[in-house]
Amino acid sequence: MLSFWEKTSLLQTDVAIVGGGLVGLSVAASVKEKFPEKHVTVFERSSLPYGASTRNAGFACFGSLTEVLSDIKTMGEEAARELLFQRWMGLQITRKRLGDQSIGFTEEGGFELTALNQNFTDAMQTVNRLVDDFLPDYVTQNNELKAQLGVKADGDLFRMQGEGQVHTGMLMKSIERYALQLGVVIRTGSEVIAIEGSAVRIKDSFRGEIDFQADQIVVCNNAFAASLFPMVKLKPGRGQVFITKPISNLSFRGNLHLDEGFYYLRNVDDRLLFGGGRNIDFKGEETTNFELNESIQQQLEEHLKNLFGREFQFEVEQRWSGIMAFGEDKMPIVDRISDQLCVAVKMGGMGIALAGTIGEEIAEMIQ
């Protein structure tokens, strides 16, 4: 039962945001920056965000060479360029808003190792021409760097200019602090179970169901959006990673993409974080279940050994997974569904860079 005070003062908001991941908080920040007078409330089901934003690899990236080529094939040049631009722009917004230091942003290099005996000279030129006005000389080939990075596997090494890495924990802490400073209210432990007109119904483990009223509602719960809106066309996709214990004399620095981005490796100080393998079992990994798949984890370890040579020694310290959202193409869904409702979901494997742009787009829509 609600009190008089709760009913009259605490259940109304101008803008309700469903989901407190990086996108939900970026949307909250953009709306508050544009409309300081608006009351903005984020509803997050868990004590800590429980999707992808606190569980990812921290690549601040726009698309590796083979990923962009695959996007050109599936979406065409114009859409592939637009997506790269959105990611590039989004990262600028987040870096400017929060500051590089507070998100642990470094530019140690973004690389891709492609399969042996494939000639990418023309393809590289196509990609570079596409993004020349915002990412000049985006992709360059540099096989000499392989030795410097300690990479022993066959294949050509490409470098993507402007790609960096963030400390995922620091980024989330920083965007949360920023949103709170702007006056955003974050209600954790508040799972949204229905949206009906202006009512946002949440389930609270102590109180049961409560209806909040909002003028505008923005759905930012990414892979979990289908439970509220089955018509939103997306599929969940689990991402699995592990992090090693510190490795002495580790020469690898930066990000490395393999196999169209299905595998990804970075250093976290003197550790390696390695992940991916969703392509080993697409159907099985199309899930919102956070459990680990042992077989994929083992194949990830094998992959890492092949990359640095069989003599390479490492010990896994921790493994975890997160849930992403995918669709037929890689374009995020950022749309107004009704006078009161917008959605911003389907961030794929690159929500870190995208989030800044998505926030701005939604703030424009709310206007």
Ligand SMILES: Cc1cc2nc3c(=O)[nH]c(=O)nc-3n(C[C@H](O)[C@H](O)[C@H](O)COP(=O)(O)OP(=O)(O)OC[C@H]3O[C@@H](n4cnc5c(N)ncnc54)[C@H](O)[C@@H]3O)c2cc1C
């Ligand atoms: C292993 C892994 C590695 C990745 N690596 C990278 C990377 O290196 N670079 C990169 O750019 N991207 C990476 N990603 C993808 C990136 O993390 C996502 O694109 C991004 O975090 C999406 O943010 P989001 O806020 O849209 O979704 P989420 O982070 O999933 O946030 C959605 C939030 O909604 C909440 N929620 C769900 N349902 C409800 C409900 N009914 N009511 C209230 N709250 C709800 C969830 O608890 C969650 O906190 C990776 C993802 C994974 C899993």
